Structures are given as C-alpha cells and as structure tokens.
Amino acid sequence: MIFLPIWKRSSSIKTIAILIIAGAECLFGQTSIVTNSIPSLNDSWPTYNGDYSGRRYSTLTQINKSNVKSLKLAWAYQTHAATLKSTPLEMHGIVYFTVPDRVWALDAKTGQQIWEFRRTSEGDHTGQRGVAFYSDRIYFGTPDAHLLCLDARNGKKLWDVKIADTNLGYYLSIAPLIVKGFVVVGTSDDIIAVRHFIEALDWKTGKVVWRTSTLAEPGTPAAKTWPNNRAMNHGGGSAWITGTYDPDLNLIYWGTGNPHPVLAGAGRAGDNLYTCSILALNAATGAIVWSFQTSPHDTHDWDSVETPVLFNAKFNGRPRKLLAQASRNGYFFVLDRQTGEHLLTSPYVPTNWAKGVDYKGSPIPNPAKEPQPDGLLLRGAQGGGTNWMSPSFDPETGLFYVNARKGYSLWHLDADAKSPPEDNHGGGSIALFTTSILLALDYRTGEIRWQRESGLGLGYPGILTTAGHLLFTGDISGNLLALDPSNGHVLWHTRPGGMLNSAPMTYQLNGTQYILTGIDGVLYAWSLSGSL
Amino acid sequence: MIVLRKFVKLCIPLCLGAQFLAVDVIAQTPPLKKENLQKGKIEFQQNCAECHGNEAMGGAGPNLLESPLVRHDNSGDLIAPVIREGRGGKGMPAFPLMSQADILDIAGFLHARIEANNNVKSSTFMREHTLKQFLTGNAEAGRQYFYGKGRCNTCHSPTGDLAGIASRYSPMRLEARFLYPPHNNIMAIVFLPSGKQIKGKLLHLDAFYVAILNEDGWYRSWSLQQVKVEVKDPLTEHLELLGKYKNKDVHDIFAYLETLK
Numbered sequence: 001m002i003f004l005p006i007w008k009r010s011s012s013i014k015t016i017a018i019l020i021i022a023g024a025e026c027l028f029g030q031t032s033i034v035t036n037s038i039p040s041l042n043d044s045w046p047t048y049n050g051d052y053s054g055r056r057y058s059t060l061t062q063i064n065k066s067n068v069k070s071l072k073l074a075w076a077y078q079t080h081a082a083t084l085k086s087t088p089l090e091m092h093g094i095v096y097f098t099v100p101d102r103v104w105a106l107d108a109k110t111g112q113q114i115w116e117f118r119r120t121s122e123g124d125h126t127g128q129r130g131v132a133f134y135s136d137r138i139y140f141g142t143p144d145a146h147l148l149c150l151d152a153r154n155g156k157k158l159w160d161v162k163i164a165d166t167n168l169g170y171y172l173s174i175a176p177l178i179v180k181g182f183v184v185v186g187t188s189d190d191i192i193a194v195r196h197f198i199e200a201l202d203w204k205t206g207k208v209v210w211r212t213s214t215l216a217e218p219g220t221p222a223a224k225t226w227p228n229n230r231a232m233n234h235g236g237g238s239a240w241i242t243g244t245y246d247p248d249l250n251l252i253y254w255g256t257g258n259p260h261p262v263l264a265g266a267g268r269a270g271d272n273l274y275t276c277s278i279l280a281l282n283a284a285t286g287a288i289v290w291s292f293q294t295s296p297h298d299t300h301d302w303d304s305v306e307t308p309v310l311f312n313a314k315f316n317g318r319p320r321k322l323l324a325q326a327s328r329n330g331y332f333f334v335l336d337r338q339t340g341e342h343l344l345t346s347p348y349v350p351t352n353w354a355k356g357v358d359y360k361g362s363p364i365p366n367p368a369k370e371p372q373p374d375g376l377l378l379r380g381a382q383g384g385g386t387n388w389m390s391p392s393f394d395p396e397t398g399l400f401y402v403n404a405r406k407g408y409s410l411w412h413l414d415a416d417a418k419s420p421p422e423d424n425h426g427g428g429s430i431a432l433f434t435t436s437i438l439l440a441l442d443y444r445t446g447e448i449r450w451q452r453e454s455g456l457g458l459g460y461p462g463i464l465t466t467a468g469h470l471l472f473t474g475d476i477s478g479n480l481l482a483l484d485p486s487n488g489h490v491l492w493h494t495r496p497g498g499m500l501n502s503a504p505m506t507y508q509l510n511g512t513q514y515i516l517t518g519i520d521g522v523l524y525a526w527s528l529s530g531s532l
Numbered sequence: 533m534i535v536l537r538k539f540v541k542l543c544i545p546l547c548l549g550a551q552f553l554a555v556d557v558i559a560q561t562p563p564l565k566k567e568n569l570q571k572g573k574i575e576f577q578q579n580c581a582e583c584h585g586n587e588a589m590g591g592a593g594p595n596l597l598e599s600p601l602v603r604h605d606n607s608g609d610l611i612a613p614v615i616r617e618g619r620g621g622k623g624m625p626a627f628p629l630m631s632q633a634d635i636l637d638i639a640g641f642l643h644a645r646i647e648a649n650n651n652v653k654s655s656t657f658m659r660e661h662t663l664k665q666f667l668t669g670n671a672e673a674g675r676q677y678f679y680g681k682g683r684c685n686t687c688h689s690p691t692g693d694l695a696g697i698a699s700r701y702s703p704m705r706l707e708a709r710f711l712y713p714p715h716n717n718i719m720a721i722v723f724l725p726s727g728k729q730i731k732g733k734l735l736h737l738d739a740f741y742v743a744i745l746n747e748d749g750w751y752r753s754w755s756l757q758q759v760k761v762e763v764k765d766p767l768t769e770h771l772e773l774l775g776k777y778k779n780k781d782v783h784d785i786f787a788y789l790e791t792l793k
Contacts, residue, residue: 143574375782375783432708475738
C-alpha cells in the first residue's frame with residue numbers, strides 16, 4: 001500500500017512515491033528486512049511525523065552516507081522566540097512551524113518569511129509540536145485549548161473553535177492528525193483533576209465528529225479499574241502527543257497520559273484504565289477497538305503518549321503488522337496492531353518501579369516503589385526513560401531508535417490514604433542523577449544493538465532516519481549529528497550554538513534535499529549545495 | 533521543630549526583602565502590570581518550566597521560589613546574567629539572545645510567584661514537609677552505615693564538613709543532597725602528545741573535544757584527536773551508593789545526619 005497524500009495532486013505524488021520506494025531498494029542493492037507496505041515519505045513532509053506510520057523514516061537519498069560530510073548551511077531563520085519544539089511541515093515549497101501562539105510560513109528554499117500568525121492567549125505555554133495541513137488549510141492548537149484553522153496561503157484565520165476550558169487547566173500542545181478529512185487532537189495538562197479526551201473535528205467547519213474520553217465510561221468493565229466514578233471522572237489521561245494511523249485497518253493509535261492525582265495513588269486503587277495506555281480507535285467513530293496499558297496504576301507520571309510507531313515485519317518468523325513504543329516508564333513494547341496482541345515487553349533502561357510483567361505484558365507496579373512522604377529512592381531518571389522527543393524506525397536496519405535517559409530520582413508523596421492530596425500532583429520528584437543516551441533497539445528482542453552516550457543531564461532531541469543510510473539527531477553536549485544507523489558512528493557533526501529540542505525533518509525541492517533542525521529559537525536548513 | 537522555627541525566622545527577612553524588591557522595581561521601572569506578569573509567565577513556561585516547573589517550584593532544576601539569588605534579585609540584575617550565560621556545570625543552558633524586556637517579565641513573574649507563595653500556604657510538594665515526616669529512620673543504624681557499609685567517613689566528618697549540616701538545609705534538601713549533591717567540580721587531567729599533563733576543572737567533554745579551567749585560571753580546550761583525558765569525579769562513590777541503598781538505609785542515614793545540627 002502506497003501512502004496517499006491527503007492534499008490535492010495525489011495522483012502525481014503517488015507515482016513519485018512508487019518510483020522512490022523502488023529506487024531506494026535498487027540503489028543500495030539490498031533487500032529491506034522490513035517490508036515497505038507502510039506509507040513511505042517522499043519529497044514533502046506533510047504531517048507531524050512525516051507520514052502516518054510515525055517511523056520518521058524518509059526515502060530521500062540525495063544526502064547519504066557517502067556525502068553527508070559535505071553538508072552545508074542553506075539558510076537559517078531567527079524567530080527571536082521560545083525554544084522550537086515543533087516538527088516543521090513542508091508542503092508545496094513552504095515550511096510551516098510553530099511556538100505557542102505563533103505560526104510561521106517560510107520559503108523552503110531560502111528561509112524567507114512568507115507570513116506569521118500571532119494570537120496571544122492565556123493558558124499553558126509549555127510547548128507547541130506543530131500544525132497539520134489539509135486542503136490548503138493549516139490547523140493549529142493553542143495554549144487556551146482552541147483549535148484554529150488558517151488559510152495556508154496567507155495565515156488568515158478562517159475559524160476558531162474552543163476544544164476545552166482553559167480555566168480548568170486544559171491546553172493544546174499537539175500537532176493535529178488529519179485522517180479522512182477529520183482533524184484529530186488530544187488535550188494536555190496535569191494541573192487540575194479533569195477528564196482528558198481525543199477529539200475529531202470536521203476539517204471544513206470545526207464541528208465535533210466524535211470525542212473519545214481517555215478514561216473508562218461509567219458502567220463499562222474498564223470502569224471497574226477505578227474505585228468509584230468520582231475518582232475516574234477526575235482521572236486525567238491527557239493525550240498530548242500526535243498519534244499514528246493505519247489506513248488499511250482504519251485504526252488510529254494514540255497514547256494516553258498519567259492518572260490524577262499524579263503521584264498519589266491511594267484514592268484511585270486499581271489499574272485506572274485507560275490512563276498510561278496505547279489505544280486503537282476506529283477512525284470513523286472514535287470507538288476504542290483495543291487497548292494496552294503500559295503502566296497500570298501509575299504513580300510516577302509515566303505518560304504513555306510516546307509515538308506508537310507502525311511497521312510491518314516478521315516477528316517470531318511470522319509477518320506481522322506491528323506497533324512499537326519506547327514508553328516513558330522505561331519499557332519497550334511491541335504489539336500486533338491489528339489485534340492488540342502483546343508480543344514483547346523489555347526494559348530499555350535500568351528501572352525498578354515494577355516487580356515483574358503480567359500475563360497481558362503490562363509491567364506490575366511495585367507498591368514499595370511508589371512515592372513516600374519521607375522520600376523514595378528510585379532507579380530511573382526523574383522524567384522517565386524517554387519523553388516526548390520523537391523516536392524513529394529504520395526499515396533498512398530494522399532498528400528502533402530512541403533518545404533515552406538513565407539515572408536515579410527521589411519521590412515524595414504529599415498525601416496518604418486518609419486525606420486527599422492538596423493539589424493535583426500529590427507530591428513531587430527530584431532528579432538526583434540523569435544521563436542521556438541514544439539507543440538502537442532490536443524490535444524483535446528489545447536488545448540494545450548499539451548506543452551512544454549523549455551527555456550528562458537531559459534534553460529533547462528527536463530522531464530522523466533516511467534511506468541515505470543516515471540518522472539525524474542532536475546530543476546533550478550541544479552537537480548536531482548525522483550517524484550511521486547501523487552502528488552509531490559519527491558521519492557529520494557541527495555545533496549549532498544551542499540544543500536541538502525537536503525532531504529533524506527532511507524534504508526535497510527543485511532537486512535539492514534539505515534537512516531542517518530547530519536549535520533553540522532558530523530554524524536551520526542544511527543541504528549539500530548550501531545557499532541558493 | 534527547631535529547624536522549622538529557623539526556617540520561619542529565615543523566611544521573615546527574605547519575605548520582607550522580596551516586598552522591598554517589589555517596591556524597588558516599581559521605583560526604577562514602570563510598575564509591573566498584569567500583562568507583564570502574564571508575558572513573564574509565558575516566557576518562563578516556554579524557556580524555564582521544563583526544569584524549574586510550571587510554577588517555578590522545581591523539578592529537574594531547583595525551586596526558584598527558594599532561590600536566594602532570585603530572592604535577592606533587583607529588576608533582573610541577578611537573574612539576567614544567569615539567564616544569558618547559563619550555569620554550565622549545573623545543566624542550566626544559556627539564553628544569550630533573550631531580550632532585557634523578556635528577562636524583566638520573567639523576573640516580575642518570579643517575584644510575583646514568591647510573594648504569592650509567601651502569603652498563601654500553597655498546596656504543592658515543595659512546601660516544606662515537616663521534619664517529623666522525614667524522621668522515619670534509625671539514627672544509630674544510619675551512623676553505622678556512615679562508618680561501615682557506606683564508608684562515608686573516608687571523605688566526610690560529622691565534626692568537619694558535615695558539622696551543623698542539618699541546620700543548613702531543609703529536610704527535603706538534606707535528603708536529596710546527601711544522596712547526590714549538586715556539584716560542578718569534576719576534575720580532569722589532559723595528556724598532551726608531548727607527554728605534558730595539564731590539570732583543571734572539567735568544563736566540557738563530549739565525543740569531540742575537552743575543555744578545562746586550568747589551575748592558573750585560564751580556559752583551555754583540545755580536540756580529542758590530539759589529547760587523552762582522565763576524569764576524576766569526586767561523586768563517583770555517591771553514584772555507586774545510589775545503586776546500593778535500600779530505602780531503609782536512606783532514612784537511617786537521614787536520621788543520623790539530622791542529629792548534626
């Protein structure tokens with residue numbers, strides 16, 4: 001199945017896609033160990049993850065292992081704004097990217113600004129991951145939990161709909177996902193005990209088509225994983241990272257966040273479905289077709305929102321439609337994405353919050369490792385084994401790449417079973433020691449095939465892999481890197497003067513392939529030929 | 533409770549200081565309006581909240597409402613250099629391009645947060661836990677760990693560097709500090725091709741280059757293709773112990789350290 005781009009001109013793009021996929025396989029004279037039936041990325045980068053699969057693997061090969069040493073700066077754009085956390089899109093020669101309250105459209109060849117959209121808002125400005133593009137429109141979530149529709153030509157606002165009440169703490173940091181004319185978003189926040197949800201809106205009008213709560217509905221079997229409806233209805237489950245989609249199965253895959261109160265679990269005994277879970281949703285109705293919980297009864301803020309990456313490959317000798325996630329709780333999961341059947345649970349960083357794995361493949365939380373009023377020393381980095389930074393899967397190497405964190409942390413509980421916590425966090429954690437590391441995981445076993453120390457501390461660099469046998473990312477020491485994805489060897493590096501806190505992306509325009517990297521508040525474009 | 537009383541006493545001058553600072557700000561710059569605070573909050577959440585928490589009460593980075601530097605800041609005079617230059621050894625990145633207006637907004641937001649926090653017993657964990665909550669261990673067992681299994685006495689002394697340590701830190705900070713104190717005094721020896729060795733404080737080490745602050749106070753750096761480096765981290769033993777402690781050990785050692793007032 002070839003990726004059908006969701007904008008106009010689909011027939012011509014489809015043709016190009018076929019040629020590029022065929023070309024990639026011929027060029028390197030080797031057969032992918034993973035089939036290419038998942039949509040591949042081509043000249044453009046039309047969605048947050050590039051395509052629906054979440055692999056962040058591009059078939060472009062102009063920049064490749066043999067010439068990446070010659071990579072030069074093509075252009076840079078200074079936003080004078082906050083840290084760039086969005087993955088830019090590239091469509092029709094225009095790059096679109098964001099920070100909270102702001103969207104820019106740039107000439108993809110020169111970095112020249114075409115338009116900027118600004119809307120000052122109340123609400124949480126923690127981050128903005130990017131926009132969605134559909135039918136010449138741009139879709140943009142705001143800190144006060146509105147979804148805006150802009151004219152992609154000039155940035156003019158076409159409509160503005162309220163998704164949720166910002167006074168209750170809701171906000172949108174997500175890059176929307178477009179599925180069959182629906183604009184799909186999920187809500188963010190942990191400040192106040194509320195229900196979170198995933199919602200699909202009509203692309204033309206912004207009217208709600210379906211809304212799926214990430215918490216169980218009263219009276220359903222899943223509701224029995226909560227002690228009562230009150231706890232459940234205040235139970236969290238934010239859905240703040242863009243999901244993935246399988247057009248053949250018509251299923252949307254979306255990760256959910258932690259339950260509320262965040263660290264105080266005494267008032268919500270049970271597994272607390274569907275928090276810290278991977279959900280498979282019927283794209284037409286939003287109905288939950290299956291779910292898999294990565295952290296039952298979470299008390300460490302182990303959001304399971306990290307990208308559920310889709311690829312087709314053999315597992316135990318049998319071709320499968322797979323879904324893989326390196327989850328914030330430090331475990332790597334592989335599922336059959338058609339059925340939700342669990343195939344692999346394997347820790348990718350040392351951690352001791354769980355005492356084993358249950359028959360369903362979910363780690364079993366160890367009550368002795370929950371936050372304590374006098375402090376609990378935990379093996380594992382304070383913010384989790386990874387976070388929102390995008391992973392990548394390279395079908396050529398069959399490796400899953402994730403920027404991970406190892407360390408120790410100290411966890412304090414504010415409340416006990418007798419009294420509810422005084423706030424929605426219910427405690428807090430202190431990072432004692434954190435070190436970052438880039439891991440290449442074998443999807444079949446979860447084993448680390450190679451690793452590269454990234455530096456002391458933490459950051460949020462995402463990952464891009466390409467058919468040019470390249471892996472682009474940044475480290476915690478201030479380097480921008482192109483690595484050999486088969487062994488982690490450095491092929492190109494530079495010091496861009498700041499940190500990569502988003503994922504690199506790539507596109508090809510007028511015969512030139514570009515790599516884009518957001519460094520602090522500056523967007524840099526790299527190519528083999530440099531400036532026009 | 534002695535510690536608590538001291539904490540309260542300490543707070544009074546600091547609180548007054550914060551209020552005076554607010555007056556100073558008003559005297560020297562246009563009065564902070566709601567929109568300045570709102571802008572400062574946005575700037576803070578975008579740039580600082582990942583480490584310092586959305587409400588500046590800490591996370592991976594320190595609680596800024598407890599920070600003496602922030603509390604003594606006047607119109608951004610102390611905060612601005614830290615934002616612009618960062619604190620490399622402590623993992624604080626530099627924001628050299630942040631405008632003075634944005635820094636003033638952030639400073640305004642922090643001072644407003646401090647004032648609010650001082651006046652309201654807010655409900656987050658960084659509000660100090662009582663000492664009683666932390667004193668769940670056995671001080672004698674902690675002492676034995678200190679001199680026995682932990683071999684803490686090879687570097688530390690209750691009458692030397694640790695004398696009065698329980699009076700210097702709140703219970704939560706003391707617990708975190710003895711487990712793994714924040715530090716930036718990793719030392720390095722750089723071996724030059726000539727055979728010469730240069731010692732200094734390690735400023736940077738990645739796969740490509742090393743930088744140190746030489747013993748004579750000068751910055752030096754080398755490509756790793758030219759030199760070899762030996763790193764001496766004084767906290768290696770602390771890191772090893774993190775992997776060995778049982779939670780009971782943590783609370784026993786805390787109880788022992790709490791006797792060192």
